[in-house]
Amino acid sequence: EPEVTQTPSHQVTQMGQEVILRCVPISNHLYFYWYRQILGQKVEFLVSFYNNEISEKSEIFDDQFSVERPDGSNFTLKIRSTKLEDSAMYFCASSLGRFGETQYFGPGTRLLVL
Amino acid sequence: SQQGEEDPQALSIQEGENATMNCSYKTSINNLQWYRQNSGRGLVHLILIRSNEREKHSGRLRVTLDTSKKSSSLLITASRAADTASYFCAPFRDRDDKIIFGKGTRLHILP
Numbered sequence: 001e002p003e004v005t006q007t008p009s010h011q012v013t014q015m016g017q018e019v020i021l022r023c024v025p026i027s028n029h030l031y032f033y034w035y036r037q038i039l040g041q042k043v044e045f046l047v048s049f050y051n052n053e054i055s056e057k058s059e060i061f062d063d064q065f066s067v068e069r070p071d072g073s074n075f076t077l078k079i080r081s082t083k084l085e086d087s088a089m090y091f092c093a094s095s096l097g098r099f100g101e102t103q104y105f106g107p108g109t110r111l112l113v114l
Numbered sequence: 115s116q117q118g119e120e121d122p123q124a125l126s127i128q129e130g131e132n133a134t135m136n137c138s139y140k141t142s143i144n145n146l147q148w149y150r151q152n153s154g155r156g157l158v159h160l161i162l163i164r165s166n167e168r169e170k171h172s173g174r175l176r177v178t179l180d181t182s183k184k185s186s187s188l189l190i191t192a193s194r195a196a197d198t199a200s201y202f203c204a205p206f207r208d209r210d211d212k213i214i215f216g217k218g219t220r221l222h223i224l225p
Contacts, residue, residue, distance in 0.1 A: 033212065043157065043202075043215040056212060091156060100144045100206035103213060107156040 002026045004106035006092050012112045013082055021077045021109045023092030032075045033093040033103060034067065036060070043091065049075065050098065082113045116141060117214040118186075118203035126222040133190040135219040137203030138183075146179055146186050147204045151218070157202070160188075190221075198223045 005024045013019050025032050034046040048055040049067050057065075066078045075094075079086055089108045095101040118137040127133050137146070148160040163170045163179045163186065170177045176189040186205075190197055200218040 031211065035213075035215075042217060043151070043213075045212040045214065048212055093157075095211075098211045099209050101211075102147065102159045102162055103157075104159065105157040 006106035006109050010110045019079050023075045025094030029094035031095045031098050034077045035091045036088040038088045087113045115204040115206045115210045115213050117216050118205045120219040124220045128224050135188050137186045139205035143205045144208050145206050148188050149202045150199045152199045193223045195223050
């Protein structure tokens with residue numbers, strides 16, 4: 001069964017460094033999402049992406065964050081200058097359609113900012 | 115989605131028993147989905163029920179939807195240790211795409 005994959009599974013970085021989190025969505029899916037979950041807290045929506053554009057972003061998704069689909073398979077989340085509070089689990093998801101569609105989540109990348 | 119509110123917040127039952135958790139939401143929906151998260155790991159879609167459906171089954175899962183009460187329930191029958199997880203509902207209105215997660219129901223299956 002097709003699945004969403006994410007790399008790396010864990011990333012440790014120093015505050016102020018740039019990180020790129022990678023996702024490979026399910027191949028025929030058209031809509032892509034990033035969510036994050038700070039330890040012990042709710043899963044929060046960050047951004048949705050379709051047709052090489054951001055569809056929607058949350059207040060969390062400030063200028064330090066960017067997303068890209070650099071080729072036909074990868075979907076990346078870049079954090080330009082990491083802060084301690086960016087430490088979280090980051091989940092990528094994809095869906096075939098947009099509204100009310102089932103979302104398929106990757107296993108997550110655990111980011112620790114020191 | 116709009117945020118659903120899951121109830122109870124936590125539930126502990128013996129292995130083999132049935133587990134029921136509930137979801138309430140505020141405005142009319144197109145469909146409602148249930149997701150599971152095992153201990154901080156990835157989320158897994160369990161089942162989707164449309165607004166014109168009242169009940170749906172998938173394996174040991176049974177979902178009901180009462181649109182007049184704006185509520186849904188998820189029943190897991192014959193629970194197993196592997197069912198230990200957090201469960202979230204996601205009610206979707208017509209033009210909802212992102213999921214707004216609530217706190218979920220933390221289900222713990224006791225051996």
